[in-house]
Amino acid sequence: MLVRCLGARRVRQIQRAIRHSTVTFLCLFLTVVVLRGTIGAGKFGTPGQDFEEIRDHLYLRGRRVEPHRVLEEVQPDSESDQSNNYATFDISKILVDDEPDDQKPDPNKPYSLGPKISDWDQQRAEWLRNNPDFSNFTGPNKPRVLLVTGSSPKPCENPVGDHYLLKSIKNKIDYCRLHGIEVFYNMALLDAEMAGFWAKLPLIRKLLLSHPEIEFLWWMDSDAMFTDMAFEVPWDRYKDHNFVMHGWNEMVYDDKNWIGLNTGSFLLRNCQWSLDILDAWAPMGPKGKIRDDAGKILTRELKGRPVFEADDQSAMVYLLMKERYKWGDKVYLENAYYLHGYWGILVDRYEEMIENYHPGLGDHRWPLVTHFVGCKPCGKFGDYPVERCLRQMDRAYNFGDNQILQIYGFTHKSLASRRVKRMRNETSNPLEAKDELGLLHPAFKAVKKMTGI
Amino acid sequence: MLVRCLGARRVRQIQRAIRHSTVTFLCLFLTVVVLRGTIGAGKFGTPGQDFEEIRDHLYLRGRRVEPHRVLEEVQPDSESDQSNNYATFDISKILVDDEPDDQKPDPNKPYSLGPKISDWDQQRAEWLRNNPDFSNFTGPNKPRVLLVTGSSPKPCENPVGDHYLLKSIKNKIDYCRLHGIEVFYNMALLDAEMAGFWAKLPLIRKLLLSHPEIEFLWWMDSDAMFTDMAFEVPWDRYKDHNFVMHGWNEMVYDDKNWIGLNTGSFLLRNCQWSLDILDAWAPMGPKGKIRDDAGKILTRELKGRPVFEADDQSAMVYLLMKERYKWGDKVYLENAYYLHGYWGILVDRYEEMIENYHPGLGDHRWPLVTHFVGCKPCGKFGDYPVERCLRQMDRAYNFGDNQILQIYGFTHKSLASRRVKRMRNETSNPLEAKDELGLLHPAFKAVKKMTGI
Numbered sequence: 001m002l003v004r005c006l007g008a009r010r011v012r013q014i015q016r017a018i019r020h021s022t023v024t025f026l027c028l029f030l031t032v033v034v035l036r037g038t039i040g041a042g043k044f045g046t047p048g049q050d051f052e053e054i055r056d057h058l059y060l061r062g063r064r065v066e067p068h069r070v071l072e073e074v075q076p077d078s079e080s081d082q083s084n085n086y087a088t089f090d091i092s093k094i095l096v097d098d099e100p101d102d103q104k105p106d107p108n109k110p111y112s113l114g115p116k117i118s119d120w121d122q123q124r125a126e127w128l129r130n131n132p133d134f135s136n137f138t139g140p141n142k143p144r145v146l147l148v149t150g151s152s153p154k155p156c157e158n159p160v161g162d163h164y165l166l167k168s169i170k171n172k173i174d175y176c177r178l179h180g181i182e183v184f185y186n187m188a189l190l191d192a193e194m195a196g197f198w199a200k201l202p203l204i205r206k207l208l209l210s211h212p213e214i215e216f217l218w219w220m221d222s223d224a225m226f227t228d229m230a231f232e233v234p235w236d237r238y239k240d241h242n243f244v245m246h247g248w249n250e251m252v253y254d255d256k257n258w259i260g261l262n263t264g265s266f267l268l269r270n271c272q273w274s275l276d277i278l279d280a281w282a283p284m285g286p287k288g289k290i291r292d293d294a295g296k297i298l299t300r301e302l303k304g305r306p307v308f309e310a311d312d313q314s315a316m317v318y319l320l321m322k323e324r325y326k327w328g329d330k331v332y333l334e335n336a337y338y339l340h341g342y343w344g345i346l347v348d349r350y351e352e353m354i355e356n357y358h359p360g361l362g363d364h365r366w367p368l369v370t371h372f373v374g375c376k377p378c379g380k381f382g383d384y385p386v387e388r389c390l391r392q393m394d395r396a397y398n399f400g401d402n403q404i405l406q407i408y409g410f411t412h413k414s415l416a417s418r419r420v421k422r423m424r425n426e427t428s429n430p431l432e433a434k435d436e437l438g439l440l441h442p443a444f445k446a447v448k449k450m451t452g453i
Numbered sequence: 454m455l456v457r458c459l460g461a462r463r464v465r466q467i468q469r470a471i472r473h474s475t476v477t478f479l480c481l482f483l484t485v486v487v488l489r490g491t492i493g494a495g496k497f498g499t500p501g502q503d504f505e506e507i508r509d510h511l512y513l514r515g516r517r518v519e520p521h522r523v524l525e526e527v528q529p530d531s532e533s534d535q536s537n538n539y540a541t542f543d544i545s546k547i548l549v550d551d552e553p554d555d556q557k558p559d560p561n562k563p564y565s566l567g568p569k570i571s572d573w574d575q576q577r578a579e580w581l582r583n584n585p586d587f588s589n590f591t592g593p594n595k596p597r598v599l600l601v602t603g604s605s606p607k608p609c610e611n612p613v614g615d616h617y618l619l620k621s622i623k624n625k626i627d628y629c630r631l632h633g634i635e636v637f638y639n640m641a642l643l644d645a646e647m648a649g650f651w652a653k654l655p656l657i658r659k660l661l662l663s664h665p666e667i668e669f670l671w672w673m674d675s676d677a678m679f680t681d682m683a684f685e686v687p688w689d690r691y692k693d694h695n696f697v698m699h700g701w702n703e704m705v706y707d708d709k710n711w712i713g714l715n716t717g718s719f720l721l722r723n724c725q726w727s728l729d730i731l732d733a734w735a736p737m738g739p740k741g742k743i744r745d746d747a748g749k750i751l752t753r754e755l756k757g758r759p760v761f762e763a764d765d766q767s768a769m770v771y772l773l774m775k776e777r778y779k780w781g782d783k784v785y786l787e788n789a790y791y792l793h794g795y796w797g798i799l800v801d802r803y804e805e806m807i808e809n810y811h812p813g814l815g816d817h818r819w820p821l822v823t824h825f826v827g828c829k830p831c832g833k834f835g836d837y838p839v840e841r842c843l844r845q846m847d848r849a850y851n852f853g854d855n856q857i858l859q860i861y862g863f864t865h866k867s868l869a870s871r872r873v874k875r876m877r878n879e880t881s882n883p884l885e886a887k888d889e890l891g892l893l894h895p896a897f898k899a900v901k902k903m904t905g906i
Contacts, residue, residue, distance in 0.1 A: 082838045083838060083840075084834050084838060084839060085839065086613065086614070086833060086835070086839050089839040089840065114879045115879050115880060117883070123882065124884075131894065134894055151619070153872075154871065155612075156616070158540060159612030160542075160612075160615075162613075162616040162619050163609070166604070166619050166622065169622060169626075169638075170622070170640055173622075173626070173638050174638075182630050183630065184626075184630070185622075185626050187620070187623055187854075187871075188858060188873045189873070190861075190863065190873065206861050209883035210886075212884060213894070377539075380539060381537050381538055381539065382539070383537065385537060386536055386538065386539050386542040387546055401640075401641075405641060408660075408663055410641065410643065418606035418607065419642070420641045420642070420643065426567045428568040428569060430570070430662035430663065431576055431580050431662075431665060433663075440663060441584065441666070
């Protein structure tokens with residue numbers, strides 16, 4: 001507070017100062033550009049390059065050397081370091097650790113997620129016996145669940161990406177608070193070899209082994225959002241299974257189709273079987289030659305798969321169709337509701353859903369999850385038009401958020417609007433306000449608060 | 454996945470396309486600038502303005518008209534709409550609701566947070582009797598706590614701001630998971646009149662009234678981070694108090710110093726007394742003339758306060774020093790540990806703390822909270838040099854995150870590094886790994902899982 005407020009006065013001075021120095025700076029800059037522009041490329045590089053420098057620099061995302069040189073020509077470091085203006089600050093100044101990771105793997109020894117463990121079920125059972133306060137079930141048919149998601153420790157490659165990551169975790173916090181699920185948000189790369197969509201494997205193994213009290217780990221990609229805040233996963237349905245993904249048996253086992261299942265949102269039981277399938281899943285992951293060569297095999301063996309490095313989803317389809325006898329009976333491919341729901345077929349129907357249905361259904365009438373497959377909001381490029389992705393991510397967020405706001409008597413003015421409006425007037429008997437969806441004090445949450453045995 | 458992958462191929466095509474069109478686009482753009490630059494300002498406005506247009510436009514944050522006009526001169530809308538490149542996308546395209554709120558308050562009726570409630574203690578007690586599964590205590594001396602924080606529904610005014618909001622909520626998720634505290638992240642402006650640092654008041658009242666099961670609400674600003682993951686709030690110490698803030702009695706009641714307490718992180722009990730103090734706190738909040746005039750009074754009456762509109766913290770100091778007889782006995786000004794800790798005096802001492810102390814102390818030896826007062830990472834300007842703020846926010850985040858990573862055998866390479874390294878080798882008996890801080894299965898968390906009566 002102190003300086004937040006001193007600022008009120010100082011900011012005006014600073015603004016004047018900045019405005020003035022900006023103009024000076026920009027004039028100088030303009031001169032440089034005009035000179036370069038009129039002299040032409042020559043030893044200065046192409047105009048395009050010049051503007052990329054300006055863009056890098058103005059983005060606050062510049063990670064190359066040139067823009068800073070240009071910057072420093074104009075304003076001495078001391079000055080720029082003292083600036084209180086986020087707009088003129090070059091974030092790359094504080095990215096001290098962009099050098100490649102120094103922990104080089106030994107190319108001669110095959111990749112492993114960790115030391116072989118074969119008695120996990122016994123180890124875990126013993127721990128649970130000794131720690132009754134941390135029961136792996138918190139109620140009848142209510143396993144203790146940890147939802148795991150995450151994103152890169154670096155700022156997104158595009159400035160708006162982090163805002164959508166923020167909305168996405170807010171959305172997950174809401175669902176998990178209502179359903180008594182704990183959240184683990186990962187921002188660390190635990191294993192440089194398994195970067196990219198393989199990073200979840202070492203993380204998941206580590207969490208299963210560290211948290212014997214967790215019965216199910218729910219992995220969810222950062223580009224997936226809960227759109228049904230009332231739907232409770234039918235845990236009882238999976239009592240004889242260890243691994244639940246959205247998918248279809250025929251598409252995986254018969255068609256060998258690489259989109260026969262989705263690994264963007266899945267449930268994995270904490271048991272020896274799960275450690276074993278993680279070990280069987282991982283070998284195609286190590287980046288470089290291994291991942292590239294594996295990609296060729298997957299493209300050859302799987303239906304519809306384009307040419308690119310091995311990805312975790314294709315590897316899972318491949319593993320299941322090759323070794324169904326080994327894994328098939330404990331894998332549940334769910335399609336009765338949207339544990340994962342492809343956004344393309346859902347987002348344009350939200351108004352129709354609101355018209356005809358209600359939260360709690362979880363399926364095509366009111367999808368549990370809307371997954372923005374291919375939008376890559378934190379990257380430079382997506383596979384879809386950016387405008388469609390961002391607009392629809394806002395709609396999905398607001399569609400889910402309305403179910404939260406309605407608990408408190410508010411709703412978004414429209415699915416496209418960040419603004420909210422009151423749905424009902426406040427009363428002096430707030431506890432009599434009705435809560436149609438029972439989200440304010442859901443039964444499954446009450447149960448969670450009781451010892452689970 | 455489907456398109457994430459199709460993309461791999463398409464992205465290359467797109468990248469070629471983009472690269473080509475970028476150069477064309479930038480050349481055209483350069484020409485315009487060179488022309489404007491050489492012709493001089495004239496009817497085109499000053500070079501400075503031109504560059505502000507470029508900057509706005511390149512930021513992906515342009516909210517004014519000109520930059521788009523410039524954009525559209527170069528690439529037709531249809532094209533830009535179809536672009537998969539986040540770098541060339543103008544976020545303002547999807548900000549459909551930037552018009553001022555239409556819910557105009559009636560200037561004739563005095564502001565109120567809501568209908569007067571005078572029997573909340575009875576209403577709440579009855580509800581708790583009828584809902585034993587939602588006890589307001591989840592263990593001996595363990596009240597049920599809801600941590601409330603939030604940020605604007607809009608992207609930050611500077612591109613890197615949202616990344617720090619993301620790190621800040623990840624940090625809060627971690628502390629709250631370990632301490633059995635639920636999290637509510639607010640992104641909605643519930644009351645347009647109470648925008649800015651007053652927005653927390655209507656939100657807090659709404660949450661107290663909606664959640665009778667919550668005993669304490671913990672408000673925490675988005676620019677505050679937990680730096681002691683092991684410290685448990687001494688709840689028992691507050692059993693006779695309703696409102697806990699970091700501060701000093703002398704500074705508030707004797708000196709009337711506007712920084713005698715801090716409202717960036719406080720605990721408020723769910724009871725009638727709290728509703729009453731919220732009502733007494735709110736009147737200086739409505740933006741416009743009321744807030745401005747109140748600011749003059751606060752500056753006149755409080756020691757050291759600069760001239761600016763009324764803020765929630767000054768208003769609280771003012772209320773307490775004017776009506777100590779009314780509120781003082783239920784307000785606990787805590788300074789035995791850092792419920793709020795001013796970053797300026799803490800961040801340079803983290804290495805010394807690591808050298809000499811350990812988590813769990815919460816005070817100057819290992820602060821519970823480090824609050825980046827005045828950095829305004831989501832704004833355009835802070836009151837401190839941006840580089841210092843961002844660098845120190847990263848250090849504070851990593852300092853706190855190390856306590857989480859160490860549970861799993863990892864640590865940041867340095868307080869300045871986003872990269873992590875292994876601290877111990879993995880074993881095949883993971884449950885034997887020792888957990889010095891007891892954060893893996895903290896006692897207070899185990900207690901939480903039992904019915905609290």
